[in-house]
Amino acid sequence: MNTPIIDFVREYRKREGTRFHMPGHKGHVFFGWEPFDITEIPGADVLHQGRGIIWESEENAAVLFGTGQTFYTTEGSSHCIKAMLAALCMERGVWDRKGEDEGRERKGWENEGRRPWLLAARNVHRSMVDACALLDLDVEFLWGESSESLCSHVISAEQLEEALDRHGERPLAVYVTSPDYLGQMADIPALSRICHREGIPLVVDNAHGAYLHFLEERCHPMDLGAAMCCDSAHKTLPALTGAAYLHVHPEHGQRFLPYARQAMLLFGSTSPSYLTLQSLDYCNAYLAADYEKRLEETLERVEEWKRMFGEAGGRVLPSEPLKIVLDTAGLGYQGDEIGAELREYDIECEYEDQAFVVLMVTPENTGRDWARLHEWGKNTQMLRQSREGIPRAMPERLRSKRVMSIRQAAFAKSEMIPVSRAAGRVCAVQTVSCPPAVPIAICGEEITQAMVGEFKKFGIKEVSVVL
Numbered sequence: 001m002n003t004p005i006i007d008f009v010r011e012y013r014k015r016e017g018t019r020f021h022m023p024g025h026k027g028h029v030f031f032g033w034e035p036f037d038i039t040e041i042p043g044a045d046v047l048h049q050g051r052g053i054i055w056e057s058e059e060n061a062a063v064l065f066g067t068g069q070t071f072y073t074t075e076g077s078s079h080c081i082k083a084m085l086a087a088l089c090m091e092r093g094v095w096d097r098k099g100e101d102e103g104r105e106r107k108g109w110e111n112e113g114r115r116p117w118l119l120a121a122r123n124v125h126r127s128m129v130d131a132c133a134l135l136d137l138d139v140e141f142l143w144g145e146s147s148e149s150l151c152s153h154v155i156s157a158e159q160l161e162e163a164l165d166r167h168g169e170r171p172l173a174v175y176v177t178s179p180d181y182l183g184q185m186a187d188i189p190a191l192s193r194i195c196h197r198e199g200i201p202l203v204v205d206n207a208h209g210a211y212l213h214f215l216e217e218r219c220h221p222m223d224l225g226a227a228m229c230c231d232s233a234h235k236t237l238p239a240l241t242g243a244a245y246l247h248v249h250p251e252h253g254q255r256f257l258p259y260a261r262q263a264m265l266l267f268g269s270t271s272p273s274y275l276t277l278q279s280l281d282y283c284n285a286y287l288a289a290d291y292e293k294r295l296e297e298t299l300e301r302v303e304e305w306k307r308m309f310g311e312a313g314g315r316v317l318p319s320e321p322l323k324i325v326l327d328t329a330g331l332g333y334q335g336d337e338i339g340a341e342l343r344e345y346d347i348e349c350e351y352e353d354q355a356f357v358v359l360m361v362t363p364e365n366t367g368r369d370w371a372r373l374h375e376w377g378k379n380t381q382m383l384r385q386s387r388e389g390i391p392r393a394m395p396e397r398l399r400s401k402r403v404m405s406i407r408q409a410a411f412a413k414s415e416m417i418p419v420s421r422a423a424g425r426v427c428a429v430q431t432v433s434c435p436p437a438v439p440i441a442i443c444g445e446e447i448t449q450a451m452v453g454e455f456k457k458f459g460i461k462e463v464s465v466v467l
Helices: 004-015 053-065 076-092 126-135 157-167 188-198 210-214 250-267 274-288 291-311 335-343 367-379 406-410 449-457
Strands: 069-073 117-121 138-142 173-177 202-205 228-232 244-248 323-327 356-360 414-418 462-466
Touching (some): 004 274, 053 244, 053 274, 069 076, 076 126, 076 250, 117 157, 138 157, 173 188, 210 291
Parallel strands (some): 117 138, 117 173, 173 202, 202 228
Antiparallel strands (some): 069 244, 228 244, 414 462
C-alpha cells in the first residue's frame, strides 16, 4: 500500500530547500527527526480539510478498516471523542436556531424541558465528560453489574433495554468504552442490535482496540455495528503518541459524514504534527503487509504466558487479546507493589492500582521482553509468599446525586481544597490521573465520603469544588 504523506515529506527533505516557514528548527538536527517535521506547506495538504495526500492516506486507512470513512488526528482519541459527540449534536440539530425572525425558539430537547443527553457506561474517559461540558450535554450513567473497578463497567444488553424502557425518551446516543482499561469488552453486537432497533447511534471509545479488526475473528466496533468509534493508533500500532482515528460506519455515512470532518476541525489544532501523520501513513503499509500473521503469533505468546503463569498459581483476568491483566489483590498484593517488583526486572507496566497490574503487548515486543517477563513470572513474590486476598470495594458505592449540570459545574467559580474536606461539596473540574483517566467524581456531582476514600487511594490530595 502506498504512503503518500511519507513520500511527500521525504521528497521535500531531499530537495534541501530553504525553509522560511514553521517549525522554527528549519529542518536542522537537534534530536534527529527535525528534517521530517514540516507544516502545511503547498502540496502537504491540510488535516481536517484534506483533498490531497492526507485525504489519500485516510482513504487507504478506510479500506483497511472497512469503514465508510476514516479521519486522522494527531491529538489522540480525546480529540475524536469530542468530535463524535459534536457530530451527534450537529446531525440532530439540537442547538439550531431556526426562524428567529418569526419568534420561534430553538428546537430539540430544550422545548421538552431537557437538554440533549447520552446513555453511557460509567467508566468513561475524562475527555468524554469534557466534551459534555463543552457541548452542554447531560449523561445518564449505567453501572456494570459485576464490576470490581471504576475502570471497568461492562453493561449487558438487558441493562441497556431496561434503561431505555425506564427513561422512555431517547438519548442522543448510547456510549460505551470497549475494550476498557482492564481489557474487558462489551457485547457490541448485542448492544448495536438494540440501538439499531431503537434508531439510536451506538458510539464506542475503542481507544485500546485498533488491532481488533485484524484478528482472525474480527471484533472491531466497525465490524460489529457501531455507528462511530475512535481508535488510538499509538496504543497498539507502531504510531507516534497522539496518532488516532475517527471511524464512521458505512451504514451511518449519510447521517454523520457531513458533520464528522466539521467536528474534527472544530476541536482540532491548526498545527498538526507531520511526524505523527507520517506514522499514521506508515501504519497503512504496516497493516497491509504481514501484520495479521505477526499479530496471530503474538497472541499465541500471550496465551502461552497466561497459561504458564496461571498454572504456577498466578491470577490473570480474562481480557482482550493484547492485554495481560494481573489480579494482584486476589493474591493479597497491592498492584503498585507488583509494579515496583516488575521494575526490578526492567519491565514497565501500562497501569497499576490497588488491585490490578495491566501489561499491554504488541508484535513489537521483542524476545528480550518476553524473556524478562518469563523470568519475573518465575520469581515474583506473589507466587513465593501467599497472603490473604485484599477485598475490593464495588465501585457502585461511588454513586452520587447530581446537583448541577456538567457544563454549569465545569465553568462555575471554583476552589481547590484538600480531599479530606471535600465530602458534601460539588465537584467542579474533575480531578483524575491518567492512566486511567476515569473520573472518580463527575462535574456537578456531590462528592461523597466514598469518593474521598477513592481520591486518597489514587494519591489525589486536592479537588476542585464549586464555590
